[in-house]
Amino acid sequence: MANGSIYQLIEDCEATNKALYKFYAAVMIVIFILALPLNVSVLHLFIFKMKFWKSNTNNIFLFNLVLADILLLFCLPIKAHNFIKGERRSGNDAVCKAMLFMLFLNRGASIAFLTVTSIDRYFNVVHPGRKNLLKALKKSPHISIFIWLLLLPLTIPTMLKNFDCCNSHKSDENKEDTLIKDVVDSLREVVFFTQIIIPFIILVYCTVHIVNRLRKKTVGDKTKLRRAVFLVTSVMVVFSLCFLPCTISRVVLLVARVQEWQESYQDKAAVAFDGLMVLSYMDCLLDPLVYCFCSTKFKALYISNYFPCFNKDGPISLDSSSGNTSHPKRSNVI
Template sequence: MTAEGTKLHCDVSTHNLVASVLPPVLIIEMLLGLPGNIMAIYVFCKNMPSWRTNVTFLFNLILSDFLLLLSLPFRVDNFLRGEKWIFGDAWCRINLFMLAVNRSASIAFMTAVAFDRYFKVVHPHHKINHISSRQAAGVATFIWAAVIALRIPLLANHLLNTDNNSSKCRSFSNYKSPSLGIHLHNGVFIFEFFVPLILLIFCSVRIACILRSRQMDKDKRGQRAIRTVLVIVGVFVFCFFPSIGTGLTALFLKTLKEKYCNAYNLTSQLFAMSIAFTYLNSALDPVIYCFSSSLFRNYLRSTLNRTGVIQLQLSRRGSTYSGSD
């Protein structure tokens, strides 16, 4: 969500600060995110016949990250030019669409991984724990279809804002009369944070309570289950809360910006820079792979062992384990 609105008596100029701070940060995130995600794609594709539900969701989480990594260089170029978009309106729409889909899909598949772990621990005999790889792929396809459908309005709206010979490509721009599609985009932005957050907290609490009641909270597998969901919650809040927090604050101050001009201006700048946390999600997702899949975990361990610098013990289930632990 953005803080930009119609300019009345409060001039919100964010491009100087954004242009100086964001490009190097985004480049670092890109360089950190690519190796981990490429490695994860290699590991999961190599072991595709042994996939189970959570690996299917993790693989789709990787795909959503690549949508971001493919789009990010254009945003870096945009910020380096002081928010002057040179690639035209059509690519502006596609670029913002891909970025929005990445955010929504990442949140959806992180939640799916947490729910998979929740059912395995809290309801171990539930039929959902025995769905086939084909059925898990069907669930993933449905998630993609829902995410894309909700973000289609970004392709249907004119998003390139030309003002004073400067073209700005923003999903939330200086709309005097926002269209229904833009209102839908705003609503999805808010909904996709708070609803998954409630579900993730629910999964964490229930898993911890059940393991404690079964006296399994000290067991290695029980501790791993708790850590997996807590890592997902931690990455989720750390990456997505800054944008939703500053965005909602800016929307509130927007109605009072004639009175609180400086506060509105500051919040607008904070929101613009908060997207660095959103994009950081793609660099941090490999941490989730480590906690959620023994396939990825064992590959990292064996790679480190081959260097001779450090020796780590592989999972007892071996490197071909499906990743359900």
């Protein structure tokens, strides 16, 4: 294929390696099939069994995290359909913008609530007696509503075709138009990187301090301490696995565009970015596994409701006001 043809395919948002994009589509379909029932079942548990709005724990944040992941999952079949057709985005302008809005809003919300939950855990472990605004507001839905509203204006700059097709900072003969477009492109890239880099720095800070605090703690159940260390470490691993690779590939892609690398290299950078963006959707599958199932109480409640045949202690009830689980059979024995 000639270089000019490759360049034209990049500009037209068409896949240059259709077989590879079909593989990307297959990965998204697998993520959708595995993650949707898992997230829906967790959401059902939060609403109908745990009554998260009455809980004194951080279940409000976790509920919003799962909700953001579910909304993001609904975008994957459409994205997979486009990839199967050899298109990197929908040819319909309205569908394209709606997809970008949904993808970036819910992806941003997922990262935001993951970060806020880690900050809440940081204060509970490192500064348990200190009063803080987050501790006061976490029982109220207002902070969750505020996070969703804050993400709306940050999502609008991404609702453009050339972002989805990785065509930021492309050369243009009209210098005036190029200057305006460069400002818009730069703003859009700042939003993209800010949604990942700032939460990552916060997560690193919280994780390091939580691990140090738990290691210095000599009093208490060592099993619980090890579980807490495993939890915060797992969050860092999940975040690093899902979001850092696509961030790095985006940097490489921008360098390729600005320095006007050969079209074949630009194409490889764009294909790699698309693939690593698909990897970032794994977050929808890993979030409930890390945050919900690392809790022995939540795991026991989940198994009791959905897999009672594996539950040796009988049905488990949960006091919505305290967030505590109870085992009726054990109570009768006592």
